[in-house]
Amino acid sequence: MTQTSPIVALRGLRLARGERTILRDVDLLVEPGQVVAVLGPSGCGKSTLMAALTGELAPADGSVEVLGRPMPRGGRELLELRRGIGVLLQGNGLLTDLTVAENVALPLRTHTDLPDAVIRRLVEMKLHAVGLRAAADAYPRELSGGMARRVALARALALDPPLMIYDEPLTGLDPIASGVVMSLVRRLNDTLGLTSIVVTHHVHETLPVADRALVIANGRIVFAGTPAELEKSDDPFVQQFLRGAPDGPIAFDAAPRVAGAAA
Known part of the structure; x- marks a missing residue:
């Protein structure tokens, strides 16, 4: 049997914003083909973890490997690695003065030298994949929220990335x-x-x-397992989060946020 490498490997990871540690002792392996849910309350560090996965935030300690490679610290190597990572942004990030088709074509025009006919065909394929081929000539302002999210997904898939990261897609x-x-x-x-x-x-x-779920609370991963195991967990952190209880071991974020704080 062929041994496959993890798509994401985090080992002993500590992430910080300035002097403040956001996440600590993070160990995570994401195997090829999995859908992994990273769950947690607002301010727990989910977006900070995503920044580490895309190379926007360097680890304070530990290591980040994505697509079988250590995360570069910048330059051309980081840009090359990011081409293999599709990111669906929370706010969609669609350009309002471009049509749906033009938005989806943007990464192809920016990062490839493909001829226009090939780009048009690829855009049609991506829009078909999300069920919006008929909306190619519409503008973002003419779309519902769900349609706009699917257009953003088609654009994130334009370069056929092996890894997709969804930032609060709902x-x-x-x-x-x-x-x-x-x-x-x-x-x-x-x-x-x-x-x-x-x-x-x-x-x-x-x-x-x-396929798998993680729960982040109070600066660390408090649960990692299958969705079925999560629903059966009696861990107090997990129970408070799943029930949405105001009282429990997860601290309420009552202090004012500082620039660059976790999300």
Whole structure:
């Protein structure tokens, strides 16, 4: 049997913003083909972890390996590695003066020398994959929230990245649109042979499509396992988060945030 390397390997990771440690003692392996949900309350450090996975934040201690390579500290090597990572931003990041098709084509025009005919065909394929081929000539302002999120997903997939990272993909979506987006995450992960990390606080919408789940609280990973194991866990951190209880071991973030604080 062929041994496959993890898509993501974090070992002894400590992440800090200035003098403040945000996450500590993080050990994580993400295997190829998995959908991994990274869960936790607002301010727990989920976005800080995502910044480490994309090379935006260097570790204070420990190591980050993505796609079988140590995370470069900058320069051309980091840009090259990032081409293998698709990121769906929380706010979509669509350019309002470009059509849907032009938004999806943007990474292809920026990072490749493909001819226009090939780019148009690839854009059609990506929009078809998210069910929006008919919306190619529309502008972002003409789309619903769920449609805009799917366009952003098509754009994130434009360069065929093996790793997808979703930053709070359900923010601002109604329950039906949330279900459509998460179903699409699972289907695209399987049909395109991706590996996906979903950073979110939407537990009940995300767990049904996840293979593994992590819960972050109070600066560390307090749970790692399958969704079934998570729902059966009697850990007080996990129970407080799943129930949304105001009282428990997870501290309420009552202090004013500073620039660059965790999210």
